[in-house]
Amino acid sequence: MLTLRHLAIDTVRENVAFLNRRCTRYHVEDFLGLGRVEVRNDGRSLLAVLNVVDDPAIVAPDEIGLSDPAFGQLGLAAGSAVHLVPPTPPESFELVRAKVGGAALTDAQLSAIIRDITDQRYSKIEIAAFLIACASFMTTAEVLGLTRAMIAAGTRLHWQDLGTIADKHCIGGIPGNRTSMIVVPIVAAHGLPIPKTSSRAITSPAGTADTMEVLANVDVPMERMQALVREAKGCLVWGGHVRLSPADDILISVERPLAIDTREQLVASILSKKVAAGSSHLLIDIPVGPSAKIRTAGEAVRLRKLFEHVGDRLGLTLEVAITDGSQPVGRGIGPVLEARDVMAVLRNEPAGPADLRERALLLAGRILEFDPAVRGGSGNRRARELLRSGAALAAMERIIALQGPPPAVATLGSLVAEVASPADGIVSSLDCYRLARIARLAGAPTDKGAGIDLLRKVGEPVRRGEPLYRIHASTNADFTFAQAFAVENSGVMVG
Numbered sequence: 342m343l344t345l346r347h348l349a350i351d352t353v354r355e356n357v358a359f360l361n362r363r364c365t366r367y368h369v370e371d372f373l374g375l376g377r378v379e380v381r382n383d384g385r386s387l388l389a390v391l392n393v394v395d396d397p398a399i400v401a402p403d404e405i406g407l408s409d410p411a412f413g414q415l416g417l418a419a420g421s422a423v424h425l426v427p428p429t430p431p432e433s434f435e436l437v438r439a440k441v442g443g444a445a446l447t448d449a450q451l452s453a454i455i456r457d458i459t460d461q462r463y464s465k466i467e468i469a470a471f472l473i474a475c476a477s478f479m480t481t482a483e484v485l486g487l488t489r490a491m492i493a494a495g496t497r498l499h500w501q502d503l504g505t506i507a508d509k510h511c512i513g514g515i516p517g518n519r520t521s522m523i524v525v526p527i528v529a530a531h532g533l534p535i536p537k538t539s540s541r542a543i544t545s546p547a548g549t550a551d552t553m554e555v556l557a558n559v560d561v562p563m564e565r566m567q568a569l570v571r572e573a574k575g576c577l578v579w580g581g582h583v584r585l586s587p588a589d590d591i592l593i594s595v596e597r598p599l600a601i602d603t604r605e606q607l608v609a610s611i612l613s614k615k616v617a618a619g620s621s622h623l624l625i626d627i628p629v630g631p632s633a634k635i636r637t638a639g640e641a642v643r644l645r646k647l648f649e650h651v652g653d654r655l656g657l658t659l660e661v662a663i664t665d666g667s668q669p670v671g672r673g674i675g676p677v678l679e680a681r682d683v684m685a686v687l688r689n690e691p692a693g694p695a696d697l698r699e700r701a702l703l704l705a706g707r708i709l710e711f712d713p714a715v716r717g718g719s720g721n722r723r724a725r726e727l728l729r730s731g732a733a734l735a736a737m738e739r740i741i742a743l744q745g746p747p748p749a750v751a752t753l754g755s756l757v758a759e760v761a762s763p764a765d766g767i768v769s770s771l772d773c774y775r776l777a778r779i780a781r782l783a784g785a786p787t788d789k790g791a792g793i794d795l796l797r798k799v800g801e802p803v804r805r806g807e808p809l810y811r812i813h814a815s816t817n818a819d820f821t822f823a824q825a826f827a828v829e830n831s832g833v834m835v836g
Contacts, residue, residue, distance in 0.1 A: 342366070342422040343405045345380075345415075352408040354594045356461050358389035359406035361397060367425055369393055375427055377464065380405065380415060382423040387415040388462050414461065431457040434467055440474040448486035455490040459588045468595045472606070479605040485651050487605075491613035492655075496584040498567070498619035500534065506619050507535045507708050510611050511626035512644075513545065514634035516777045517671040517795075520626070521549045522577060522683040523701035523728075526737035528708050529575030530727045535708070536570045538580035538618055543597055546780035546792055547676045550579040555680040555789055558745040573739045586613040602634065604644045608651055615657070622658040622711040626704060628666025632773040635666070662707060664700060668771040668799050671697040675785035675792015675813070677753050687734045696798070702728065751789035754813035756820040760827050762803040766835040771799060775832030776810075783814040783823035790815055797833070809833045 343366055348359060358378050362369055372378045372391050380387045389411050400406040405423060407415060417423070433453040440446055446454075454471060457463055463471070479487075500506050509524055521537055528535045539549035539559075550559045559579040561569065566583070569576040589610045596602065615623050625648050628634075629641045645661040652659035671682040671694040685693030686701065706721030715723060727733045776793055784791030794811040797803050809831060814820035 342424050344401075344403055345417055345419055345421045345423050346400060346404045346406040347412045347419045348399070348406040348408055350408045352410055354410060354591055355465065356387060356389040356411035356414060357392055357408040358411060359392050359394050359400045359408075361400045361402045361404065362393050362395050363402045365402045372425070372427065377428045379426045379428040380407070380423050381426060382417065382421060385415055385417065387411060388428050390464065431462040433457045434463070437467065437471045437474060441470060443478075445480050446483055446486070448489060451483065451486045452490040452493065455487070455494050455588045458591055459494040461591075465595055468592065469599060472592065472596055472599065472601050475606060476601050476603045479603075481647070481650060484605045484609055484647065485654055488609040488613045488616075488651055488655065491586045491588050491609060492617050495587045495617055496563070497617050498536075498563070498583065498585075500536075500567075500570070500619045503534045503571070505533060505711055506621045507533050507624075507711055508537065508615055508618065508620040508622070509624040509626065509704055509708060510615065511628065512607060512611070512634055515628045515630070515666050515773055516546060516669040516674040516780065517679055517682065517697070518628065518669070518700070519547070519549065519552055519671065519679045519683050520697065520701040520704055522553060522680075522737075523686055523697070523733070524705045524708065525575045525577055526687065526733045526740065527701070527705040527724050527727050529573060529740065530732040530736040531709055531712070531723065532574060533709065533712050534570055535575045536566065536618060537575065537577050538566075538583060538585060538614070539577065540580060542786045543593065546674050546777050546785035547679050548786065549577060551786040551789065552676045552679045552683070553577040554747050555676050555751045556684075557741040557747055560748070561744060569740070569743050573736065573743050575736065575740055576744065577740060578744065580614070580618075583618075585617040586610075589613055604647060607644070608647050612648070612651055612655060612657070616655050620657065622708070623652065623660075624704060624708050625659065625661045626664055627661060628664050630666030630668070630773065631770070632775070633666030638663070658711065660707060662704060664703070666773070669773055669776060669795060670694075670700060672795045673792060674776060674780040674795070675783070676789035677751050678792045678794055678813070687728070687737055689729060689731070698728075754784065754788065754790040754792075754815040756814045756817070758812045758820070758824050759808035760810050760812065760831050760833075761806050762797075762809050762833075762835050763805065764835050765804050766802070768797045768799050768801050768803060768809070768833060769836040770834040771795075772832040775830060779812065779823050779827050779832065782819065782826050783812050784816065784819040788815050788819065791819060803835060809835075
């Protein structure tokens with residue numbers, strides 16, 4: 342037996358075990374060829390990637406160390422006695438091999454794969470094989486089966502007597518598109534429950550959870566989140582606590598480095614989380630633009646039809662809005678700057694970004710029409726009334742108060758550089774991908790005060806030497822990287 346040691350190392354959704362090269366209980370060489378080890382005791386077991394260490398200060402020869410995710414999943418106290426066995430490959434991986442060979446998988450076969458992925462029985466290489474095989478081809482029936490399997494593998498929320506449970510989701514790719522933080526208080530002010538669980542940014546400068554964390558605590562346990570919705574009709578929280586479609590989080594961690602983002606996997610990812618969250622009525626926002634995820638109207642229509650097909654069979658009332666994704670929404674890119682824009686809209690400030698306001702009203706109006714008491718075609722008018730009257734602001738302030746204060750006060754980055762126009766003219770295009778990359782290099786979203794403050798949007802005039810946008814950062818290294826990237830290509834075309 343070895344003594345269990347907790348190592349405070351965040352290995353980001355991957356279980357990692359650390360064994361001393363001079364281990365007194367096992368021959369380390371017996372496990373090295375496998376690359377993984379199975380840790381067992383008290384009827385519990387855990388598969389983990391094996392790392393070998395030479396420093397006994399990290400792991401002693403009679404210990405095994407587990408990273409944060411692995412230690413939490415095993416669920417034993419530090420100091421517990423555990424033993425090791427060589428891991429056996431998951432039986433379901435034979436199904437992945439069949440998929441690689443061109444087979445279409447049944448619902449039961451997809452469920453077996455997703456269960457093993459959720460239980461961390463797949464290595465990242467094995468997950469990559471599954472994702473690449475699915476990216477090569479997936480039938481519509483497989484998309485539905487994958488979605489159902491992902492729902493079944495995690496927690497599923499039930500809202501009992503609340504009736505219609507509304508939600509919205511944007512497929513992403515457009516910086517500054519923080520409409521959820523305006524839509525949720527509008528819909529909550531109307532009285533329609535809208536529990537919004539959001540992710541943190543993975544490749545973008547800010548997710549809804551990152552931006553909301555500028556204003557309030559988003560790290561809310563499931564029971565507290567359910568109480569919030571009953572009290573305030575809405576919430577804006579991080580979804581990490583509630584284990585909604587946990588397989589999706591694991592798949593995404595492998596998809597991103599491989600740049601795999603097929604429409605089939607996108608639909609399964611989004612709808613599995615929304616159904617697991619207990620949503621009954623869902624609005625999907627698909628922005629279309631030359632630097633967005635979806636580039637053409639034809640692509641958007643095909644994606645819309647797949648959402649509708651799978652949503653119908655899952656029992657969702659689902660609508661899709663195809664919106665303008667030709668440029669960033671609002672003026673801010675990065676958590677503090679995006680939170681500023683959101684609150685300016687909710688406060689009805691004249692200088693608040695009109696494009697963010699109008700898009701949020703469009704989406705909120707569509708959601709309000711899920712309410713049988715709202716006449717068809719009048720949702721947008723009702724949304725405007727709730728915003729203009731201050732009811733939406735009051736709902737947001739109530740949500741913020743109930744969720745509690747943020748863990749830290751976030752302020753705008755003090756290092757500032759202006760990117761100037763190279764010529765007189767009109768701004769003809771903004772590259773969403775490039776601007777998002779510059780904002781991330783500046784430190785967003787980890788540094789909530791980092792990002793880009795857009796001073797010119799498409800169609801606006803500018804003179805040579807006038808600023809197109811400001812870069813904000815808090816550290817010299819991030820500031821230097823972002824500036825250099827902007828000098829190489831600012832992401833703004835002036836014609």
